[in-house]
Amino acid sequence: DEKKISKARIGTQLNYCYPKLNNAFWTIKEFRGFWPNIRSGKSSMIIRLRQANQGYNLLDSPHKIIWSYANPQRFFFTSVPVIWARNQICAIGSKNKKELLYLFAILNSKVINVILNSHLKSEQEKDLLVSTTAVKEFVRVPRISDHTQFIKDEIIKRTEEMLKLEEKTLSDFVDFSGILLQKFKDIKVEKNFLVAIDGGKKTKLKITGDPAFVEKALLREFKESELPLQARSIRLSALRKLPVIDFQRQAKLKEYIDNLVFALYFKVSLENIGFQKG
Incomplete structure (x- = not known):
């Protein structure tokens, strides 16, 4: 129940943060409040899982990609312990940060934006509803070979660089x-x-x-x-704590990453890559 969200951290145990999605950023910079990590007992703040949820695996994942279920403008990356109510937010979690950074770059690419809109948006539907199930059904991550591994490595490297700009x-x-x-x-x-x-x-x-x-x-x-x-x-x-971000460099990195993702999907041969070349 999001009405019970606390404005301050409760107790000394782990508190999950309730994220506020801001499309000016790629990471989570704002939070609506906190929820204590209570999983048993009679407390009114026990974390109750939805029936479709696979235990606490997602909640316990150290890294997550999260997005708004209705009309998402982008996918966000966070390593902050977060929690949310019902299906307002969807997520994919993992212990493998590099693989999740790669998936994050794929999901935010122009290629996937076109694919999701073409499959999930229609004239009859005013809202674009992007569930975790829809992502798993329509997003096909490019297969990586020995010849394309260097492109994937570059995508991960530059995606991490793009996100680190938001830590300043x-x-x-x-x-x-x-x-x-x-x-x-x-x-x-x-x-x-x-x-x-x-x-x-x-x-x-x-x-x-x-x-x-x-x-x-x-x-x-x-x-x-x-x-x-x-x-x-x-x-x-x-x-x-005021964010001071080089948005111009971030936008250039995003465009470069999108070009690399495009090359993987459409098997564009690349011999030399690098941000300055991109």
């Missing part, structure tokens, strides 16, 4: 060691400095990475705020 946060680009303020009203970039503003007080923090990435991340986070400056309260703890 503002703390990787800004030196926060000199700031005492825990809250402030506004934030901006001035040359190679991040400037935290609280009333008439300004604190300059050295940007150790690319100032352009930092500025773009701040614009994405705060440009749509309808609150006047005097009503804002920006927490330092949240600012440190």
Whole structure:
């Protein structure tokens, strides 16, 4: 029952995270709340499995591909322990991270997008419903030979690189060691400095990475705020965790990966590959 989701972690045991799917990312960056790992007893928060579920195998898988059952725009990869209610979200789990990264690249390819839409979308159906069963039925992973293994290896390598770009946060680009303020009203970039503003007080923090990435991340986070400056309260703890992602490089990697997947499906001969060549 998702109405019982806790806003904070419960107890000292493992807590699963309830994911919030955001199509701006390929990984899970936001969570609706937490659910404790209770599998027996009389607690109202016991994890009850659906009849079609194969035990706790999926729940216990360290790595998962998850997606929205209705109208998914993409498939997400996560190594965070996640849980969800009923069939709102579908998933495939595995202990083998590399193989799951390969499947993730396949599922998000333009080839598979066309296949799923052609089989599952019709004029009579307004929604595209993508179940785990549908994925298993219509997605055929390309067979790999000794001659194509290097392409698969490159897909896995570049997919992992694409996802790692989403691990970067503002703390990787800004030196926060000199700031005492825990809250402030506004934030901006001035040359190679991040400037935290609280009333008439300004604190300059050295940007150790690319100032352009930092500025773009701040614009994405705060440009749509309808609150006047005097009503804002920006927490330092949240600012440190703010994603700072090179979306341009990520998009180029995604296009390159799609081209490699296309080559596997249509048996395009490739002698030399590499991201710069791609």
